[in-house]
Amino acid sequence: MEQVMIEKLIDTAIEQLKFSYTPYSNFKVGAALLTKSGKIYTGCKYKKNCNLITPTKLCGENCIFLKAVSEGVVIFQAICIVGGKDGKLTEYTAPCGVCRQVMMEFCNPKTFQIILAVDKERYEIYTLEELMPLGFGPLNLV
Numbered sequence: 001m002e003q004v005m006i007e008k009l010i011d012t013a014i015e016q017l018k019f020s021y022t023p024y025s026n027f028k029v030g031a032a033l034l035t036k037s038g039k040i041y042t043g044c045k046y047k048k049n050c051n052l053i054t055p056t057k058l059c060g061e062n063c064i065f066l067k068a069v070s071e072g073v074v075i076f077q078a079i080c081i082v083g084g085k086d087g088k089l090t091e092y093t094a095p096c097g098v099c100r101q102v103m104m105e106f107c108n109p110k111t112f113q114i115i116l117a118v119d120k121e122r123y124e125i126y127t128l129e130e131l132m133p134l135g136f137g138p139l140n141l142v
Contacts, residue, residue, distance in 0.1 A: 001078060001113060005034070006125075009080035010117045012040055016060065017087045020044040029060040029083035029093060033068060036075040041068045045083070061099035065106060074106055078113040080123075092116035092124060094131065103128050104137035 009032045016030030022045055029045035043064025058066075061081060068076070083093030094116055095103070103112065109129035117123035128135070 001125075005078075006080075006115060006123070007120045008032075009034060009040065009078065009115060010082070010120050010123060012042060013080040013082045013117065014089070014119075016042050016044045017082065020060065020087070021046045026086050027083060028085075028087040029081065031060040031064045031082075032080045033064045033076060034078045035068065035073050036077050037073075039073070041073070043067060059096060059099050061095045062102055065102050069106070076107050076112060078115060079103070080115040080117055082117050089118045092118065100128070100132045100135065104132060104135045108139070109135055109137065 012032035013030040016032065017028045020028035020030060022028055025047060031043045033041040033043065035041070041064050043060045045060040046058040046063065061079065081093055081095060082089055084090055095114065107128055109132060110127060112128040114126045114128060114131055115123055116126070
């Protein structure tokens with residue numbers, strides 16, 4: 001992936017932090033998803049704990065995949081994820097297990113890239129396979 005696109009995805013994910021709805025944890029997450037055709041979808045974390053017994057949550061990564069799939073897009077190239085307490089980016093924020101499993105449903109684990117970023121100078125790129133070793137998805141059913 002070209003450096004210009006990596007930086008664009010990082011900037012877009014950081015911009016999404018302002019839309020993150022996390023009134024209790026204040027841990028904000030922003031994400032930018034790149035399709036194979038070059039379109040970028042955006043997403044952010046939504047987490048509202050009504051009480052300790054019935055939490056409701058939609059991770060930024062899941063949000064973004066639902067948005068793209070609802071528009072008929074199911075082929076993806078990369079995602080950038082940023083996050084931090086009060087939106088302050090100090091360390092990498094990796095996708096949770098549920099989000100990794102959603103990625104397994106739609107992405108080739110060997111080629112799909114996951115960019116974890118703090119800013120345009122501090123980021124790491126992983127394949128889905130690296131973050132979800134021995135994952136199970138549609139390719140296992142072929």
